Amino acid sequence: MTVGRIFKGEFDEIYVRQKEGKEIEIGDLLVAEKKDEYSILQAFNLFYGSQIPEKVKTLMAGMKLEGYGKDLEFTDPEISNYITAKLKNLVTVNKESNKAVSPKKLPQFFSELRRIQEKDLEFLESEEKKKNQLRIGKIRSGSKTLEADVQLPGEETLRHHVLIPASTGKGKSNLVKVIAYELLDKDYCGFLVLDPHDEYYGKTSKGLSDHPKADKKLEMYSTNPPPGENTLVVHLSQLKPRNLTEVMDLSDAQNEALYAYHNKDKKKWLENLVKEDMKDIGEDEFKGEVQAKTISVLQRKIRAYLGIEENNGRLSCRSIFKTQAGESTIRNIVNSLENGKTVVIDTSNLENKVELLVGSMIAGRAFSKYRNYKGRGELSEKPVISIVLEEAPRVIGVNSSIRSGNTFEKIAREGRKFKIGLTAITQLPSVIPKEILANMNTKIILGTEMDTERKSLVESAPQDLSKDDKSIASLDIGEAVVTSTFTKFAVPTTIPLFENIVDEKQKEKTQKSYTGLEME
Amino acid sequence: MKFAHIADCHIGAWSEPELSELVLKAFSKAIDESIEEDVDFILISGDLMDTSRPSTDVLAPAVQKLREAKQKGIRIYTIPGSHDYSPTGKTMLKVLEAAGLTQNVAKATKEQGKLKLKFTQDDSGTKITGMPGRTGALEIHDYKELDRQSLEQEPGFKIFMFHSALQKYKPEIYSQMAGVPVSLLPKNFDYYAGGHVHKKGVYNERDRGPIVFTGSTFPTNYRELEKFKKGGFYIVEVEDGEAKPDWRPIKLCDVFPLKINAENKTPQEVEKEIRQKTSKIDAEKNLVLIRVEGTLRKGKTTQISFNKIKEDLKEKGARAIKINSRELSTKEYEEVKVEAGNRTELEQKVMENNIQQFELEKYSKQQKMELAQNIFQVLSEEKGEEETNNEYDQKIVENTLKTLGLKEELEEYL
Numbered sequence: 057m058t059v060g061r062i063f064k065g066e067f068d069e070i071y072v073r074q075k076e077g078k079e080i081e082i083g084d085l086l087v088a089e090k091k092d093e094y095s096i097l098q099a100f101n102l103f104y105g106s107q108i109p110e111k112v113k114t115l116m117a118g119m120k121l122e123g124y125g126k127d128l129e130f131t132d133p134e135i136s137n138y139i140t141a142k143l144k145n146l147v148t149v150n151k152e153s154n155k156a157v158s159p160k161k162l163p164q165f166f167s168e169l170r171r172i173q174e175k176d177l178e179f180l181e182s183e184e185k186k187k188n189q190l191r192i193g194k195i196r197s198g199s200k201t202l203e204a205d206v207q208l209p210g211e212e213t214l215r216h217h218v219l220i221p222a223s224t225g226k227g228k229s230n231l232v233k234v235i236a237y238e239l240l241d242k243d244y245c246g247f248l249v250l251d252p253h254d255e256y257y258g259k260t261s262k263g264l265s266d267h268p269k270a271d272k273k274l275e276m277y278s279t280n281p282p283p284g285e286n287t288l289v290v291h292l293s294q295l296k297p298r299n300l301t302e303v304m305d306l307s308d309a310q311n312e313a314l315y316a317y318h319n320k321d322k323k324k325w326l327e328n329l330v331k332e333d334m335k336d337i338g339e340d341e342f343k344g345e346v347q348a349k350t351i352s353v354l355q356r357k358i359r360a361y362l363g364i365e366e367n368n369g370r371l372s373c374r375s376i377f378k379t380q381a382g383e384s385t386i387r388n389i390v391n392s393l394e395n396g397k398t399v400v401i402d403t404s405n406l407e408n409k410v411e412l413l414v415g416s417m418i419a420g421r422a423f424s425k426y427r428n429y430k431g432r433g434e435l436s437e438k439p440v441i442s443i444v445l446e447e448a449p450r451v452i453g454v455n456s457s458i459r460s461g462n463t464f465e466k467i468a469r470e471g472r473k474f475k476i477g478l479t480a481i482t483q484l485p486s487v488i489p490k491e492i493l494a495n496m497n498t499k500i501i502l503g504t505e506m507d508t509e510r511k512s513l514v515e516s517a518p519q520d521l522s523k524d525d526k527s528i529a530s531l532d533i534g535e536a537v538v539t540s541t542f543t544k545f546a547v548p549t550t551i552p553l554f555e556n557i558v559d560e561k562q563k564e565k566t567q568k569s570y571t572g573l574e575m576e
Numbered sequence: 577m578k579f580a581h582i583a584d585c586h587i588g589a590w591s592e593p594e595l596s597e598l599v600l601k602a603f604s605k606a607i608d609e610s611i612e613e614d615v616d617f618i619l620i621s622g623d624l625m626d627t628s629r630p631s632t633d634v635l636a637p638a639v640q641k642l643r644e645a646k647q648k649g650i651r652i653y654t655i656p657g658s659h660d661y662s663p664t665g666k667t668m669l670k671v672l673e674a675a676g677l678t679q680n681v682a683k684a685t686k687e688q689g690k691l692k693l694k695f696t697q698d699d700s701g702t703k704i705t706g707m708p709g710r711t712g713a714l715e716i717h718d719y720k721e722l723d724r725q726s727l728e729q730e731p732g733f734k735i736f737m738f739h740s741a742l743q744k745y746k747p748e749i750y751s752q753m754a755g756v757p758v759s760l761l762p763k764n765f766d767y768y769a770g771g772h773v774h775k776k777g778v779y780n781e782r783d784r785g786p787i788v789f790t791g792s793t794f795p796t797n798y799r800e801l802e803k804f805k806k807g808g809f810y811i812v813e814v815e816d817g818e819a820k821p822d823w824r825p826i827k828l829c830d831v832f833p834l835k836i837n838a839e840n841k842t843p844q845e846v847e848k849e850i851r852q853k854t855s856k857i858d859a860e861k862n863l864v865l866i867r868v869e870g871t872l873r874k875g876k877t878t879q880i881s882f883n884k885i886k887e888d889l890k891e892k893g894a895r896a897i898k899i900n901s902r903e904l905s906t907k908e909y910e911e912v913k914v915e916a917g918n919r920t921e922l923e924q925k926v927m928e929n930n931i932q933q934f935e936l937e938k939y940s941k942q943q944k945m946e947l948a949q950n951i952f953q954v955l956s957e958e959k960g961e962e963e964t965n966n967e968y969d970q971k972i973v974e975n976t977l978k979t980l981g982l983k984e985e986l987e988e989y990l
Contacts, residue, residue, distance in 0.1 A: 271717065271720065281757060281759045282759065283720075283724065283759045283760055284716075284719070284720050284757060284759060284760055285757055285759055286743045286744065286757040286758075286759070287743075287744045287757065287758055287759065289744055291748075293748075380745075380779065381744045381745050381779065382744060383746065383747050383748040383751070384743070384746040384747070384748060384750070384751035384755075385743070385744070387748075387751045388743055388746075388751070388755075391752075570684065570691065570718050572655075572656045572661050572682060572708030572709070572710060572715070573682050573683070573684045573691075573707070573708060573718065574680055574682060574683045574684070575683075575684055575685065575686065576683060576684070576685050576694065
């Protein structure tokens with residue numbers, strides 16, 4: 057079982073000689089035992105070691121290459137040449153109490169190292185921790201997957217934001233699907249997914265709708281919903297000036313005009329504004345506060361943004377905003393989240409700007425509702441709400457496409473106080489401001505090829521990842537490193553393939569009786 | 577071809593006789609107008625009755641009305657609504673159907689794991705089917721099992737009756753009401769006769785005829801009275817296979833909704849304001865609604881003589897007066913929110929939080945608590961088996977006065 061032995065090093069860089077016939081991989085988890093405790097170490101670099109002088113080795117290589125001394129070998133080659141691994145100490149576990157602590161001392165000098173086994177990770181699963189757990193995948197040692205779950209305290213993790221950074225094709229959507237599927241079984245979280253690629257629900261392939269509890273726990277809104285799901289349509293009256301000022305580029309005068317109309321008629325203000333005939337605006341319409349020219353420009357901007365047209369005094373909208381339907385849509389969505397459901401908003405047919413607008417309306421409504429609950433001392437009874445944001449820098453980035461200080465930014469900065477968190481997905485964590493990155497207390501890092509992006513992750517990680525640059529760069533599809541304030545160490549993880557976890561056989565049996573219907 | 581589309585009559589709603597009578601009158605008016613219009617048939621999209629087994633007082637005149645329509649050769653088709661529904665299936669709708677007055681079109685068979693709705697064909701050739709409604713939109717699970725293809729491919733002029741709020745078209749006033757997605761309504765019907773939402777509306781969807789909610793025939797609660805003032809129904813003419821709904825309001829009287837802001841006022845000021853406002857309206861034969869909201873600066877809410885205001889309006893001939901003071905409170909007795917494990921604990925905490933409001937100068941907080949607890953105990957005593965009512969009453973009064981230390985003072989009056 058021994059794979060190596062410690063022979064030198066210092067606290068954060070322990071050298072291990074690899075045993076002949078065994079292989080240590082980058083990322084491998086190895087165990088060094090003491091009488092009362094054991095240490096888990098992880099390989100972060102590998103290099104050759106040899107007892108043969110440099111000149112001799114070079115000569116030997118040359119001879120072999122040029123065809124001399126075919127039978128020439130080193131004496132005791134397994135002793136003379138070997139592989140050395142550099143390891144970092146991840147965690148120390150007390151054998152009796154099964155409690156893990158961050159390492160503060162070195163493993164015994166010259167300790168033997170063995171491969172990690174599932175029983176070495178039992179400390180991760182204490183009874184109290186099992187409640188409201190969020191399973192992300194299995195623990196990975198190098199490229200091998202162990203039968204031990206990577207679990208986080210779900211409610212706390214989601215409340216303190218989750219960042220999912222990865223290069224294209226490294227499995228971001230698969231991971232979010234796995235998380236959402238897991239959450240459909242739990243009641244502690246309302247999960248809102250803004251889905252720009254229509255890939256979560258599973259209209260045409262396996263998706264969240266295949267979950268046994270999908271009927272009760274999953275809702276989907278789309279401009280073209282499948283039977284049983286909801287139409288994504290929002291009544292114009294549901295838009296408030298704040299929603300527009302967040303996403304549109306407006307001057308101060310235009311902002312004031314929005315509020316002036318809203319103050320005049322809280323329900324029909326937007327309809328009135330876009331329908332307003334300039335000729336009808338009297339001098340004292342708004343006591344001289346709003347100029348006709350301002351209104352005219354504002355009308356043009358809003359019509360273009362919302363896709364509104366006017367025909368014979370009637371408004372028609374190309375996008376999801378209507379004057380005939382959708383009065384309760386935002387409220388319904390927020391209520392569902394508050395009831396611990398997962399809501400997928402299919403935004404694949406929407407322009408980027410409309411997606412952000414509707415997302416910010418929902419997020420804003422949920423935020424203010426939860427803030428009120430906190431004020432009334434009722435927040436503890438509510439599930440956490442997590443909002444999944446694809447391409448998160450669009451809204452929380454240094455150069456976000458919507459106004460700084462927007463709802464998403466507010467949630468990123470102070471949402472945890474109100475039990476609302478973001479699950480932010482990005483290829484470019486480096487463009488998210490440092491203080492927001494630092495607020496994201498869990499990072500599920502998938503393969504990230506760009507050096508600058510890795511650097512920003514290492515700098516903002518809850519654990520010391522300074523030695524993990526190579527292992528992050530070499531993460532394959534489905535491999536991740538979970539670094540969180542809720543784990544004792546950055547956990548190497550294998551994310552399961554979503555298709556493999558969907559078990560259609562589990563679909564709940566359909567009911568037998570039909571109440572109110574006369575069955576013949 | 578012409579038909580009437582009625583829903584949410586809620587016969588038996590309202591505990592006040594005057595309002596209950598208006599509910600019946602509205603229903604009668606809808607039937608009378610349908611007869612006058614010479615419709616081929618009437619659709620009642622659920623909640624004909626307010627409960628599955630209404631009292632005979634309201635049932636008898638309603639049945640009489642249905643009979644009048646029947647005698648004129650008008651067929652009446654129904655589906656059960658959330659209020660007509662009974663888990664045992666014993667509903668008044670069954671009785672009406674057995675008497676040949678109405679016909680339930682919510683009929684189905686289970687075929688190959690799917691729910692196959694049956695069509696009922698009217699003499700006019702119209703094919704009608706529908707789904708019942710349940711409280712909390714529980715019918716959604718049945719909708720998901722529908723054999724949609726057979727419904728959508730059925731040829732001819734067809735009507736789908738339903739009793740559910742539709743998420744997409746749910747008005748803000750009913751935003752808390754559970755609903756079903758519009759995508760669950762099978763396509764290709766020529767008319768969708770909706771019920772359950774008490775606000776009228778006609779909505780158009782691709783691949784579907786008009787989706788119509790009639791609203792109730794008469795408002796069924798205070799908020800609806802305040803907002804809608806009246807009910808109505810639709811007369812639908814069908815020309816060249818196209819259904820054209822025309823709303824018929826049912827106005828039985830005027831409704832005067834008054835709003836009084838009691839914030840930071842005294843009971844006397846609020847009463848004065850109510851009287852000022854009511855004096856300006858023509859209450860005779862009409863409905864007066866008085867909503868009082870806010871927190872009084874001082875005094876008790878009971879110091880506003882709502883009963884006297886009611887009596888005065890009655891004298892002026894008002895048909896009915898409804899007063900809504902649910903949002904009225906006072907600074908002296910603010911609502912208290914306490915958490916407690918059981919009743920005794922709850923009583924204790926409520927007392928602790930409020931005891932200082934009792935103006936008993938010579939009593940410390942502890943003494944006041946003891947006094948309140950003793951009174952609670954005295955008043956909680958139950959009547960003994962051997963005791964007569966009189967003996968029991970006398971004992972309770974005596975013990976209470978004794979506890980309050982008032983027995984001797986009031987001796988002469990007892």
